[in-house]
Amino acid sequence: YIGIYKQCQKKWLKMYKEYLNAIDKKTQNYLKKNIIDNINLQFYLNKTELIDKKSNFYFFTHIILHRPEDNLSNPINSELYPFAKDLLQKLSKKFKFNLNKIFRICLNLTFNNGKQKSNIHLDHSFEHKNLIIYLHCDDLKSYTCIKKDNKIIKIKPLPNKIAIWNKLPHYHIVPKKGFRLILVYTFI
Secondary structure: OHHHHHHHHHHHHEEEEEEOOOOOOHHHHHHHHHOOOOOOOOEEEEOOOOOOOOOOEEEEEEEOOOOOOHHOOEEOOOHHHHHHHHHHHHHHHHOOOOOOEEEEEEEEEOOOOOOEEEEOOOOOOOOEEEEEEEEEOOOOOEEEEEEEOOEEEEEOOOEEEEEEEEEEEEEEEEEOEEEEEEEEEEEO
């Protein structure tokens, strides 16, 4: 069984998946009321999506769980943490992926900032998986792009869709109109 497990792990390392209509109606309503339409939810200007923070790519973020690299004694940063954690646990059961440890949870809100795309990056230097829930997007051409085997996989940002992949370089196309709001998780 160990040999089969290692083969599955190797395949997963190069794998990504997309799921349409991933979130049930009750959760969609919660997301709409408490995140998408919530005028009191605080977002902060962030000037980089890179770990080494050497970039000038502006976007807004609401950090729910700080990265472990931030070395904070209490990484939980938002009242949305219990909901976001429970949602990821439900998704792991529904779509049958392992969830052992959550590294990061945040909301990213991007807009036309004068750039064509974000920087190609990894969310962490260590092994992890990425999961994005697309909450809102006015420009359906603001794809998430994953580099895999010298190819670019484009993920269309449809509401109520999730995309999941392992540690692969990625970026996104900046929306030309309106905004793009995603819920981002990294985990193992």
